[in-house]
Amino acid sequence: MEREKLGIKEYIFIASMLFGMFFGAGNLIFPIHLGQLAGSQWLTAGIGFLITGTILPLLAIISISITRSNGIYDLAKPIGERYATFFMVMVCATLGPLFATPRTATTPFQIAFGQSLNSSQTPIALLIYSAIFFSITYSFSKRPMGIIDSIGKLLNPAFLILLTVIFVFSFTRPLGKASSQATTALYHGGSSSFLNGFLQGYNTMDAIAGLLFGIAIVTTIKGLGIKRPTMIAKVAAKSSVLSITLEALIYMVLIWIGATSLEYFKISADGGIGFSQIAMHFLGLPGQIILAIMATLACLTTSIGLSTSFAEAMHSKFPKIRYEVWNILTCSFSFVFANVGLDQIIAWSTPMLMFLYPLAITLIALSIASPLFKKARIIYIMTTAFTIIPAIIDAIASAPAVISASSWAKIILSIDKRFLPFAGYGMDWVLPATIGFTVGLIIYLLKKGTIKNTIMD
Template sequence: MQSKKLSFKQYLIIGSMLFGMFFGAGNLIFPIHLGQLAGAHWLTAGLGFLLTGTLLPLLGIIAISVTRSTGIYDLARPIGKRYATLFMVLTCATLGPLFATPRTATTPFQIGIAGHVSASQAPLFLAGYSLIFFGITYWASRQPSGIMAAIGKLLNPAFLILLALIFGFAFAQPLGKANTAKVTASYQTGAFLNGFLQGYNTMDALAALLFGIVVVNAIRGLGQHNPTAIAKTAAKSSLLSIALEALIYLGLIWIGATSLTAFKLSVDGGLAFSQIANAFLGIPGEIILAIMATLTCLTTAVGLSSSFSEALHAKFPRIAYRTWNQLACGASFLIANIGLDQIIAWSTPMLMFLYPLAITLIILSITSPLFRRDSMVYRWTTALTLIPACLDALNAAPAIITRQAWVQNLLALDAKYLPFAKYGMDWVAPALIGLAIGLSQYAIRRALAAHAIKMNQE
């Protein structure tokens, strides 16, 4: 089918939508915190962060267009229907009411309000703030067709203006020198890989698998129909948004590194960002930052809630979109009230489990035309990725789990036999082995089939 040539304005609209949907809570706080952790090694850590924070989400959207998938379930279906359902539900829950969506409310609260109320008052203020926040989210996500216009035309420019104001002060009057900032122990030698893992916390690669179909459908609506043309359009339209995201990430990481001269290492990036804004602009700076964080997190919350509801309604059509949306917003409100630090602590093991599976799925999907989307290639790669992914999840779990004797024994075996285990990358070697086995089986079957055809012809 012939595809329509898009105008620059249309590319810009798609890129703006991508930026607005991806850039949310974690995209603000984790780069700042990474900069504080990496110190003088901020650039090396930042490059690792960019791989999982910008490149991988784009590849996720391209994977959906290349495979002509209708969503995350369809993308994972070659591995098996049960696996695809489980992976979809876990991803939707992680991006929905379990972790990502509640974090969209707790992050701006931590940045703009938490520092100005007492510890005893904080729970009450958080409850009120999150109730209003998710009330607006529910109202806006009732009609998901309006997301594209709202994000691209209103919220993105407002967010970028506020962010530019903070950056202007930060670069004009830096708090210190990033290249001489203290480097924490784990970033002395493993800055790049640690930055790569910190990029998991943005959850953008998982988000790409969930609402990538929204982007693909938007491109189709503009006249593109061929999967190759859609993939190229997604890549081209994303160049601006990815370049902008990359510059913002590196800027935030640098600001985090410079802040170590004025402040101690913070427990999370939300508190650090609040301190930095106060140092430059005082209370007005914190107000600006709180508005900025609320705007960007609200766009992400609407995108996540509507995508969560659409995905699960498509899979389980007996439950209405409205019901799923009520569940997403209601549960997100409840979980948001346990606080940002607890949400981050419990989300990390889930991300360490899901991300290796998502990365291998994205790579397999993009390269699937080379092996005709053969299920055995998918299954071998995924099967050998699952075990180390489970071990990585255990290793990243809170102390109440990791101090158990049986967990310690498993992690000791993991560190002994699998390379890069201490960096949380022990899944790489098994995944490559599984890929090699799957491709070998595919090649042998193809060769045998070709030989059988030749024998029949003779």
Template structure:
């Protein structure tokens, strides 16, 4: 007899898997860096950060549950099959071999291994470390059905114990008062907005809409078969997993803000995290930090490449699941050796384009019962979101491209034409306006249709 719902133990197991595959490289370094940037305004900045990095992933799970879809392709399909496939490829390329997955190797190396090596050895050190890292990821991910047990039962508890130890030491002996830490200029007046944008860097929102197929597969493997029950179980587990992530974010942001009393503002959160751990644990902290970051990044890398291989094998069945796993690992290995700073700098403009499209798609998925999943609503809203989001992307380009005459002219045009562009939200008014216009068209069309039938 099939189960109609998950037991509490199995719900927590799926929640642990969701936690493990979402929480990884950027989830350690970006919250701490945000705390340093926001200083005394860390609470308002963390509110914005939690909306885009914790609430948005939960909304993504709800959207997948409400629409009864299995991932990003089906969620975007009402816009058109071609757009859905293109969006899936762009999201998976971002989360996969070009940005997020390579970062899962460069972050633990940069903050746990590199400090123990002379600078002349950083290149060869990263090469060796990333090769071993992705070999392990590939080996553990070959059997996709085992991902729940591997992540939920073994890797997550080890990681949580290590992270809890650091938090406990920090609470017992604080570095200083976060409330009296100096905030940078950008966070003195727009801390919520900047915290929201900083949440893009974690890529949690994009990750959540791609993990749908992995979550659904895991729920079904535990005996849940009916679509309604699968959706409810996935949403419930997602809420628990995301809540755990949000609690850790708050602790990391507070830790970053309080660290300003002992350490200067660093270029990235990895440096700050290494300094904090060394402060409390001395030389032994380096080994602890290397272990902690490697474990959490291994779990994230596994989740990302499994979701990548599952989705691409589904749409390109002539290529095997294992081949997609191997290709992803090989390309990720290559991009990882470009270094952490290059990966972060070049990912920002891509995220400024993809996130507005993903946010509008998630919200429309949640509200889809209101407009009966009408493709017209999806298409109009997406089109009007895409235009200003393209200019947000251009504005976030690295300086080598942003400072060209053509790009500066486009930025000047956008500053005059799009409300909130200077805050990074040039897309917001267009998305809301497009959605309202699309709803009016939908209900007018329905009213006309029913009036015609009555006649």
């Protein structure tokens, strides 16, 4: 039965579902680590982090709503069908079995058990933990329409309650004063802190996840009886604002906690270790147990959302393979790659994110602005063509030493730093993307006759 509007409870449930899908592995560990790195510059770095960690995911959802797309493929199709397929598969693979989904198991394992197990015990323990983890993920994600019940009504509220316990202790008995803490070299100065915080937000993967989650969001909204495209867009936008606002508040608190922890602890190797130390300081062993449960719940909700969205996206593009088969594939391969270990997953996911994020950011911006130039293909094509080369270079620069330290890579990176601004920050794509957009816009206006008519007048 078709409906014209939803009630407040349904908006809250959809927002809760979105929050649970977004807030997972990296969302717990990276803000803590950023706070420790930024020290007294935590607020400036946090603002940069919020842009890529919350605003871009919100814009990703809005871009799908504005263009009335069914997912990543439709959104990128103006650039070309082959490119759209390539971009969709790359995003799905990154968020699915290659990086993001395996990380949802390795992160809570590292937080809960990594510090208490020796090197000989870790492999078998991770094998057992990840097997149970992805069995649960598969069980919950078998039915796409059940996702709002499993995430929005059950797992997500439990996570928020557990997270609140940690926050209460942090505010009532703060570890130290964040504004007086030392900063690391990369975070000296406001602009450096902001840009590095901006890049740290890539690690959450939420902007590209927003492009993938759009399918699950639309499916859920339609299942609630909203059928008209304009109403689907409004419901998605309103629910996203609720979800992202809550996420932004949590991020800033986590970053602040990370900065205050420097009073007692050294900068940890990753945010998982830092969070574990903080929980142990406040609550002892009960704190460790709470943190282990909290991390598992948070990452499990994201794993369910990623697996569901991956299977739906791939089935939509390659319908000969059933949803159930894609779901089995992503859960199985995620289990395999999870057992490689968290450090290796992070090390190899970083270059992929440095490549995908510039392309995702420009695609989101073009999609939102598309009504102004009627989705002109030339603007999409030129912007993407000028963006993709520096994006590849950024991926090389952030790759493990086996690639980034090679002789050929050093030559490419030296040329890049010499001619493109912000190359040292991984932002060398900004100027080329702007040039590409400008060139595409000029060509579009010339074809339309706007510039010619203006000159003649």
